[in-house]
Every structure is written in structure tokens, then in C-alpha cells.
Amino acid sequence: MSILIYTESENNEFKKSALEALSYGKALGEKMGENVTCLSINSNNFNSLKQHGADRIIDIQNQSLEKFIVKNYAEVIHQIVISESIKTIILSSSANSKYLGAYLSGKLESAYMSNVIELPSEINPFLVKRTCYTNKAFSTTEIKSEIKIISVSSNSFGIIENVTDPDIKKIDVEIKSSDLKIKKIDKQTGAVTIADADIVVSGGRGLKGPENWHLIEKLANLLGAATACSKPVSDLGWRPHSEHVGQTGKPVASNLYIAIGISGAIQHLAGINSSKVKVVINNDPEAPFFKAADYGIVGDAFEVVPELIQKLEARNNNN
Amino acid sequence: MNILVCISNVPDTTSKINFVENGTKFDKNGVQFVINPNDEFGLTKAVWMKESHNAAVTVLTVGDQSVEPTLRKCLAIGADKAIRIDCSSKDGFSVAKEISHFSQKENFDLIICGRESIDYNGGMVGGVIAGILDYNFITNCVDLDIKGTNALVSREIDGGIETLECNLPLVLGAQKGLVEESDLIIPNMRGIMMARQKPLETIEAQNFNAESINQGYHKPDAKKEVKLVKADEVDKLIDLLENEAKVI
Ligand SMILES: Cc1cc2nc3c(=O)[nH]c(=O)nc-3n(C[C@H](O)[C@H](O)[C@H](O)COP(=O)(O)OP(=O)(O)OC[C@H]3O[C@@H](n4cnc5c(N)ncnc54)[C@H](O)[C@@H]3O)c2cc1C
Numbered sequence: 001m002s003i004l005i006y007t008e009s010e011n012n013e014f015k016k017s018a019l020e021a022l023s024y025g026k027a028l029g030e031k032m033g034e035n036v037t038c039l040s041i042n043s044n045n046f047n048s049l050k051q052h053g054a055d056r057i058i059d060i061q062n063q064s065l066e067k068f069i070v071k072n073y074a075e076v077i078h079q080i081v082i083s084e085s086i087k088t089i090i091l092s093s094s095a096n097s098k099y100l101g102a103y104l105s106g107k108l109e110s111a112y113m114s115n116v117i118e119l120p121s122e123i124n125p126f127l128v129k130r131t132c133y134t135n136k137a138f139s140t141t142e143i144k145s146e147i148k149i150i151s152v153s154s155n156s157f158g159i160i161e162n163v164t165d166p167d168i169k170k171i172d173v174e175i176k177s178s179d180l181k182i183k184k185i186d187k188q189t190g191a192v193t194i195a196d197a198d199i200v201v202s203g204g205r206g207l208k209g210p211e212n213w214h215l216i217e218k219l220a221n222l223l224g225a226a227t228a229c230s231k232p233v234s235d236l237g238w239r240p241h242s243e244h245v246g247q248t249g250k251p252v253a254s255n256l257y258i259a260i261g262i263s264g265a266i267q268h269l270a271g272i273n274s275s276k277v278k279v280v281i282n283n284d285p286e287a288p289f290f291k292a293a294d295y296g297i298v299g300d301a302f303e304v305v306p307e308l309i310q311k312l313e314a315r316n317n318n319n
Numbered sequence: 320m321n322i323l324v325c326i327s328n329v330p331d332t333t334s335k336i337n338f339v340e341n342g343t344k345f346d347k348n349g350v351q352f353v354i355n356p357n358d359e360f361g362l363t364k365a366v367w368m369k370e371s372h373n374a375a376v377t378v379l380t381v382g383d384q385s386v387e388p389t390l391r392k393c394l395a396i397g398a399d400k401a402i403r404i405d406c407s408s409k410d411g412f413s414v415a416k417e418i419s420h421f422s423q424k425e426n427f428d429l430i431i432c433g434r435e436s437i438d439y440n441g442g443m444v445g446g447v448i449a450g451i452l453d454y455n456f457i458t459n460c461v462d463l464d465i466k467g468t469n470a471l472v473s474r475e476i477d478g479g480i481e482t483l484e485c486n487l488p489l490v491l492g493a494q495k496g497l498v499e500e501s502d503l504i505i506p507n508m509r510g511i512m513m514a515r516q517k518p519l520e521t522i523e524a525q526n527f528n529a530e531s532i533n534q535g536y537h538k539p540d541a542k543k544e545v546k547l548v549k550a551d552e553v554d555k556l557i558d559l560l561e562n563e564a565k566v567i
Contacts, residue, residue, distance in 0.1 A: 070456060095477045099458050102443040102492075106419075106450020111412055111530035112443045114435075127534065134437050136336040137536050145412075145530040180455050180485035183471075187479030195477040199567070223567060231500075241461070241496050242475060247332055247437060248356050248495055256566040267332045273539075277564045279556070280545070290545050295559055299550025308553045315557060 002037045002056065003029050004086045006077065008094055009043040016159065016196055017092035019052045023160040024119070024152045025090040026053030032123055034088075038166070039080065041065050041073070046168065053162035056169065058084075064175040067182045068096050070103050076173050078107060081147065089149045093253075094195060101151050110147035117156035117274075134247045135273040153274065154195065154253040194245065197226035199256040200275070202245060204230040204268075206261020206282065206301055210238040215305045216260065222312045228252065230262050246271035261301045264289025281305065320374040320465070322365045323427040325418055325444060326393055327355035327436040328386040342535045345438075354389055357433025359396075361493030363503055364463060365431055366397035372465060375399055379421065381414045383407050387519065394514035395506030401517065406524035409532070411439065415447035416527040422452065428468075428487045434459055434494040442492075449490035457483055458492025 005025040007018040025036045035055035040046065042065055046057055058080060065072055077100075080086060089104070091097040098114055105112035115130045117138070126143045131153065143150075194200060201220040203213065213227075220227045227243060234244035245252050247267040257275035261282060262268060269292050272278070280293040283300050290296050297304050330336070330350045337346040354362065368374040378393040380386045381404045390401040404421060408414045422430060430449075435442035442458075449456030455470075461480065462473035468487045473480050475496070506514070548556045560567045 074450070095459060095475065098442055099446070099456075102446020102458065103450050103456050104446075105412065105443050106415065106447035106452075109451070109530075111410070112441075112446075113531065114442050115440055132438065132440050132536070133330075133336045134440060137338070137538050139536050140534045142532045142534055143530070144528075144532065178485075180457075180483060182481060182483050184482040185476070185479060186481075187476070191478065193478035235500060242479070244495075256560065256564070270332075277560070277566050279560070290547075292542065293545045294543070294564065295548065295556060296545045297548050297550050297553070297556060304550050304553060307551075308556070311553055311557055 001034050001087060002084060003032070003034050003088045003090060004077070004080060004084070005036055005038050005090045006097060006100065007038045007040055007049060008092060008097060009040065012043050012045055014043065014048045015092065015094060017094045017097070017154055019048060019159045020154070020157055021090050021092040021152050022049065022052045022054060023162070024157045026162060027119055027160070028088070028090070031119060037084065039077065041076070046166070050166060051161055051163055052159065054164055054166040056167045059168055059170045060173055061170070062173060062175065064177070069178055069180055069182065070099055071178050071180065072175050073100055074104050074107050075175060077104060079173055081108065087147055089147070091149065091151045093151050093154045098151055101149050104149055108147050108149070110145040110149055111143045112149040112151070113141060113143060114151040115153045116150050117153045131274060134270040135251070136270055155255060155276065156253065156274070192224065192226040194226045194228055194243070194250050194252060197254050199223045199225035199258070200228050200245075200252050200254045201225045201258045201260070202228035202230070202262060202272075203233060203260050204262030205232050212302070213239065215301070215309070218309050219258070219305060219312070222309060222316065230268055259289055259293070260305060262289060263287050264292055320368065320372045320428045321426060322368065322374045322376045322429045322431065323422060323425070324358065324362045324365050324376060324378045324393070324398065325430065325432040326358050326362070326378050326380045326389060327433065327438070328352050328380060328382060328389040329355045329436055329438045332356070332437065336538065338536045338538070342537055345536070352389060354392060355433045355436045357435060357437075357494050359503060360495055360497045361431035361433060361491065362393055362396060362398065363498045364493065366504060367498070368465070369397065377402060379404065379418060381406065381408050381417045381524070390519055391514050392506065394517045394519070395510040396504045397510070399517065401519040403519065403521050404524050405521050406526060409529035411441035411443045412447060412530040413527045415444045416451065417524055418444070419448050419451040420525050421522065422448065428489075429465070430454070430488070430490045431493055432490065434492040445490050445492045452488075452490075454488045454490050455485045456490045457485070460491050460493055461496030463491065463497060
């Protein structure tokens with residue numbers, strides 16, 4: 001038996017989140033005494049899978065899978081689950097993988113666990129730890145169904161190198177045509193996305209207005225970070241909705257989260273709490289964010305941030 | 320058009336999260352329950368469609384009697400009819416099975432769920448319903464435009480927006496953007512009075528098996544105190560991030 005990892009790729013490159021799902025799957029396989037099979041769709045460079053523990057790769061090349069249509073992708077996985085007698089499916093926490101996980105759950109009539117942050121503590125019963133109450137708590141949940149579908153939370157397990165020499169098996173799949181069509185994809189090119197980012201630089205109402213966002217962008221740029229904002233900032237139209245993080249916005253699980261001019265309301269913190277290291281810059285020493293942060297500077301963002309930018313530029317030039 | 324909005328009854332976003340009975344149960348003491356925010360964006364959109372699309376809007380919850388005030392609120396906001404499938408919800412999967420079973424006979428054109436609930440964060444109910452009923456499914460929706468039997472939907476993806484087109488019936492995962500926060504309807508006196516006259520039906524559950532069971536909950540460990548750096552010593556912060564936290 002084998003564990004199936006859906007390794008998502010984009011522009012012929014496997015995503016970082018896919019390699020994390022693979023690392024998780026490989027470790028789970030060792031625990032369960034099973035090997036891991038990566039499902040690759042329309043990709044032809046498997047190097048990164050070979051560096052992160054793939055035992056087998058199922059290589060599917062199919063025009064009708066060029067765009068991510070959830071039904072079609074679920075159909076492919078369904079066919080593989082049957083032909084390879086798969087019992088465990090590992091997905092990342094990318095938007096598309098979570099979308100797929102939920103749909104697969106209904107199609108395979110099996111449990112889907114999102115936001116899983118650790119290897120199961122036990123295999124029999126199968127006990128996973130996941131976040132719930134929007135990162136304010138964890139639950140230990142037993143998965144009862146025979147087939148188990150798991151989304152690994154971003155940056156929870158890490159990417160582990162493990163060089164392998166996998167078998168590559170090309171297979172054909174049959175896809176029924178779907179009435180669902182993707183008409184348009186608008187994506188910022190080049191910018192780091194919040195979901196993929198190691199570092200997120202986030203601004204709040206303390207920045208006073210959109211005209212000051214060059215500070216956030218400059219700092220993010222120097223750190224290779226994604227930019228984000230608090231809810232009022234997107235409500236006021238200073239920044240796009242896609243940057244709104246928190247309980248009602250996007251979740252952030254980066255290695256480093258830098259909050260500038262953000263008070264640290266409970267709904268904001270809920271969404272960013274699973275970030276590993278949190279830094280706050282705020283001129284009010286009583287701001288609740290200081291209770292949630294690892295590092296903080298009490299000071300005026302308009303003085304501290306330019307200073308920080310200058311020091312980082314100097315550091316980058318020296319390296 | 321016939322619309323179903325699935326409602327989850329969740330602790331208000333400001334609630335203190337605690338657990339009782341050895342960490343096996345959520346502590347409801349002093350907690351106010353509300354419509355799951357993602358569901359409320361969907362409900363608001365559905366209520367708008369009563370006018371624009373002559374839609375009939377049914378709200379549904381799988382739960383015990385304690386969820387009824389939340390359903391009444393949905394009626395006050397503008398839903399025409401509320402249904403409670405009577406059982407204590409076990410897991411997202413069994414809830415979705417109950418909803419699918421009910422929906423099979425009703426021929427909804429559109430089934431709206433929230434992208435996820437803010438308590439369990441499973442994010443699965445809509446997907447499972449669509450998977451079981453073999454309906455189209457689109458989640459993280461930020462825009463919806465229905466013409467005849469055709470839906471044009473925008474959804475948030477990592478780093479952008481995708482626009483899709485499909486036929487009804489459709490299961491939709493709602494989130495902010497589908498309507499804005501400022502669009503949410505605060506029930507007025509008339510709405511509240513009318514809600515009392517609207518039907519709130521209780522239906523017997525099929526009691527499908529759960530595919531997962533929560534064994535227990537716990538809260539994160541207490542955090543260490545924040546390390547403060549002086550505003551004129553930002554070098555120190557860079558040093559800490561580089562050499563102590565090792566994140567840059
Ligand atoms: C149902 C619900 C859901 C919500 N969901 C979310 C969510 O998902 N995400 C979210 O972010 N919020 C959410 N909120 C809103 C949340 O409660 C707060 O109102 C919001 O997070 C505050 O944003 P802010 O910190 O940018 O602004 P403010 O609270 O106004 O804070 C601004 C901060 O900037 C500081 N400041 C001012 N000037 C300077 C300066 N020159 N230099 C440095 N610091 C300065 C101030 O001291 C203050 O702490 C939600 C609220 C509700 C009711």
C-alpha cells in the first residue's frame with residue numbers, strides 16, 4: 001500500500017507547499033510502513049520530488065487538466081485511489097488543495113481533515129492534531145473512515161530533504177468534459193503570495209493612509225516577504241481585500257509576521273497566530289499586540305520603519 | 320429560483336475559548352452564539368436575490384434546539400423559511416450528509432455554505448454536499464452573478480482571483496467579498512416581528528455516522544513575554560531575528 005501525495009505544481013515547478021505535503025507524507029509513510037506516491041499533473045521536471053522523498057511518481061499529462069477544475073482533479077484522484085488501493089491522501093493547504101480536499105471527501109465518502117499540524121500521534125486509532133477555533137485551540141481528532149484525506153497546514157511540518165530515486169509511472173486518465181469553465185485568472189505576477197510566503201509584512205490603520213504603504217512594500221521587498229493588512233485597512237479601500245488577514249480574512253502561517261501599526265484585536269490575532277515568530281511595531285505600549293508578539297518596538301512607525309529599511313539595505317549590501 | 324443557505328451556529332468572534340469536562344467540550348458559559356460570519360455573507364447575497372431573481376430562500380441548520388435563536392435571526396434578516404435537522408452535530412461529514420439527504424428531494428438551484436466555520440474550521444461541508452450530489456462546487460467565492468441557469472462566479476485563489484462559469488445547480492462557499500461587511504443586514508423591528516410568523520420546521524435526522532470524532536481540545540501554551548527593543552536600536556531587532564529566531 002502507498003500513501004498518495006497530491007503534489008501541486010505551477011509553471012512546471014512543484015510548489016513549496018507541495019514539498020511540505022510530501023515531507024509530511026514521507027514521514028507518515030515511515031511511521032506506517034508504507035511508501036509514498038506523488039501525483040504529478042502536467043509537469044515534467046521531477047527533481048524537487050526526488051529531493052524530498054518520493055518513492056514513486058505518477059505522471060499524468062492531459063490537456064483537459066491544464067486548468068484546475070476541481071471535479072476533474074477529483075476524478076483523477078478517484079481513479080488512482082481505486083487502481084492503486086490508496087487509503088491515505090495527503091494534500092497541502094493551498095487554496096486549490098483545500099478546495100479539492102473538501103470535494104474529494106464527498107466523492108470518496110471519507111473524512112477530510114484540514115489544518116493538520118503534526119504527524120498522527122497514533123495510527124490505530126488514527127489520531128491527528130489540528131488547529132480549530134481559528135487558531136485559538138487545537139483538537140485531537142480520530143479519523144474513522146477507511147480512506148483518510150489530510151491537508152497539512154502551511155509551515156507546520158517543514159520541508160525535509162530526502163534524496164530518492166523514484167519509479168516514474170506514466171498513466172492515462174479519462175476525463176469527462178465539464179460544464180464548469182475557467183474564464184479568467186487574474187494573478188499578480190512576481191509578488192509573493194501570503195499563502196506561500198516565509199515572511200509577511202502587514203500594516204494597520206496606524207499607517208494613516210494608502211500613500212504610506214510604500215514603507216510596507218519596501219520592507220517586504222527587502223525581506224522577500226508578502227504584504228498584508230488588517231481588516232479596516234481593506235474595508236477603507238487602502239489595500240485590496242486579498243491582503244486582509246485575520247479571522248474573517250486570510251490565515252497566515254508564516255515563519256515571520258511583522259505587524260506595523262496594528263493594534264492586535266482578537267480577530268486579527270486569530271488569523272495570524274500560527275505564524276512562528278511575531279514582531280510588532282506600534283507607538284502605543286498598551287496595544288494588545290505586545291501580548292501576542294515575540295519581539296516588539298514601541299515607537300512611531302514613520303521613524304522606525306525607514307530606519308529598519310535603511311539598516312536592512314546596508315545589511316543586504318554587505319552580504 | 321430556489322436557494323438553500325446552510326447556517327452554522329458559532330461562538331461570537333470575541334468569545335474566550337475554553338474547554339470543560341477534561342478538555343472534551345467547548346465551554347458555552349457566557350458565550351454568545353451567532354451566525355457563522357462566512358455564512359452570513361452568503362445569506363445576505365441570497366436575500367438580495369429575492370428581489371433580483373425572485374428567489375425563495377431557505378436556511379437550514381443541523382443541530383439541537385439551542386440553535387433556534389440563530390435561525391430566527393436569519394429569518395429576521397430576510398430568509399423565508401428555516402429548517403432545523405434535529406440532532407447534535409457530530410462532524411462536518413455527517414452534517415453534510417444530512418444536508419445532502421434533505422436537499423436531494425428539494426431541487427435547490429443554489430446551495431450556499433460558508434467557506435468554513437470559525438469554530439471547527441473544517442472547510443468541508445460545501446464540498447462534501449457537492450461531491451455527494453454531484454453538483455458543481457466553487458468555494459472562496461467573492462462574486463456571483465446568475466443569469467437563467469448559468470452562474471458566473473469569482474473566487475479567491477492564492478495570489479489572485481479566478482472567474483468561473485458553470486450551470487446550476489451549484490454549491491457555493493461564501494466569504495467576505497460576496498457582499499461587503501457594510502452590506503450585512505441588521506434586522507429591524509419589522510423584520511424581527513415578521514420572523515416570528517415565518518415557518519421554522521424541525522425535521523428528524525437520518526443520524527448518519529460520523530467519519531471523525533473529536534477526542535479532545537487544548538489551548539496553546541502560555542506565551543513567553545515579548546522582547547522589547549528600543550526604537551533607536553533597530554539593529555538589535557535585525558540581530559535577534561537573524562541570530563536568535565533565525566527567520567531572516
Ligand atoms: C466579526 C469581526 C471580524 C473581524 N475580523 C477581522 C479580521 O479578520 N482581521 C482584522 O484585522 N480585524 C478583524 N476585525 C476587526 C478588529 O476587531 C479590529 O478592529 C482591527 O483588527 C483593527 O485594525 P488595526 O489594528 O489596523 O486598527 P486600529 O485598531 O485602529 O489600530 C491601529 C494601531 O496603530 C497604532 N498606531 C497609530 N499610529 C501609529 C504610528 N505612527 N506608529 C505605530 N503605530 C501606530 C495604534 O496605537 C493602534 O494600536 C473583526 C471584527 C469583527 C467584529
